[in-house]
Amino acid sequence: MAAPLGRDTLPDHWSYGVCRDGRVFFINDKTRSTTWLHPRTGEPVNSGHMIRSDLPRGWEEGFTDEGASYFIK
Secondary structure, eight states, X not given: OOXXXXXXXXXXXXXXXXXXXXXXXXXXXXXXXXXXXXTTTOOBOBOSEEOOTTSOTTOEEEEOTTSOEEEEO
Protein backbone atom coordinates (compact mmCIF):
# COMPACT_ATOMS: atom_id res chain seq x y z
CA MET A 1 0.00 0.00 0.00
CA ALA A 2 1.42 3.38 -0.97
CA ALA A 3 -0.06 5.26 1.95
CA PRO A 4 -2.38 4.62 4.88
CA LEU A 5 -5.92 4.65 3.55
CA GLY A 6 -7.84 6.34 6.37
CA ARG A 7 -9.94 9.36 5.47
CA ASP A 8 -7.59 11.53 7.55
CA THR A 9 -4.82 10.90 4.99
CA LEU A 10 -6.92 12.30 2.13
CA PRO A 11 -7.15 16.01 1.27
CA ASP A 12 -10.44 17.81 1.90
CA HIS A 13 -13.22 16.89 -0.53
CA TRP A 14 -11.70 13.49 -1.42
CA SER A 15 -13.08 10.01 -0.72
CA TYR A 16 -12.26 6.53 -1.98
CA GLY A 17 -13.83 3.29 -3.15
CA VAL A 18 -12.55 -0.25 -3.64
CA CYS A 19 -13.09 -2.36 -6.77
CA ARG A 20 -13.83 -6.08 -6.63
CA ASP A 21 -10.18 -6.81 -7.49
CA GLY A 22 -8.94 -4.85 -4.46
CA ARG A 23 -7.76 -1.77 -6.34
CA VAL A 24 -8.57 1.52 -4.66
CA PHE A 25 -9.86 4.51 -6.61
CA PHE A 26 -10.08 8.07 -5.33
CA ILE A 27 -12.96 10.47 -5.87
CA ASN A 28 -12.69 14.24 -5.93
CA ASP A 29 -16.12 15.07 -4.50
CA LYS A 30 -15.98 18.67 -5.78
CA THR A 31 -15.17 17.92 -9.42
CA ARG A 32 -16.71 14.42 -9.44
CA SER A 33 -13.56 13.07 -11.08
CA THR A 34 -11.76 9.84 -10.19
CA THR A 35 -8.19 8.61 -10.27
CA TRP A 36 -6.29 5.43 -9.45
CA LEU A 37 -3.53 7.50 -7.80
CA HIS A 38 -3.61 8.65 -4.18
CA PRO A 39 -4.12 12.44 -4.26
CA ARG A 40 -1.29 13.08 -1.76
CA THR A 41 1.34 10.52 -2.81
CA GLY A 42 0.56 10.13 -6.52
CA GLU A 43 0.90 6.35 -6.11
CA PRO A 44 -1.61 3.54 -6.71
CA VAL A 45 -3.02 1.79 -3.63
CA ASN A 46 -4.27 -1.76 -3.20
CA SER A 47 -6.65 -2.54 -0.36
CA GLY A 48 -5.03 -5.90 0.30
CA HIS A 49 -8.36 -7.66 -0.35
CA MET A 50 -9.47 -9.37 -3.51
CA ILE A 51 -12.72 -11.09 -4.48
CA ARG A 52 -11.84 -14.09 -6.65
CA SER A 53 -14.26 -15.88 -8.92
CA ASP A 54 -12.89 -19.30 -7.90
CA LEU A 55 -13.79 -18.86 -4.21
CA PRO A 56 -17.15 -19.82 -2.70
CA ARG A 57 -19.72 -17.02 -2.54
CA GLY A 58 -19.02 -14.61 0.33
CA TRP A 59 -15.29 -15.40 0.54
CA GLU A 60 -12.45 -13.11 -0.48
CA GLU A 61 -8.69 -13.25 -0.39
CA GLY A 62 -6.58 -10.85 1.67
CA PHE A 63 -2.86 -10.31 1.86
CA THR A 64 -0.60 -9.47 4.79
CA ASP A 65 2.02 -6.72 4.49
CA GLU A 66 4.53 -9.48 3.85
CA GLY A 67 2.49 -10.80 0.91
CA ALA A 68 1.08 -13.97 2.50
CA SER A 69 -2.52 -14.65 1.45
CA TYR A 70 -5.41 -15.46 3.77
CA PHE A 71 -9.14 -15.93 3.26
CA ILE A 72 -12.02 -13.93 4.73
CA LYS A 73 -15.70 -14.75 4.97
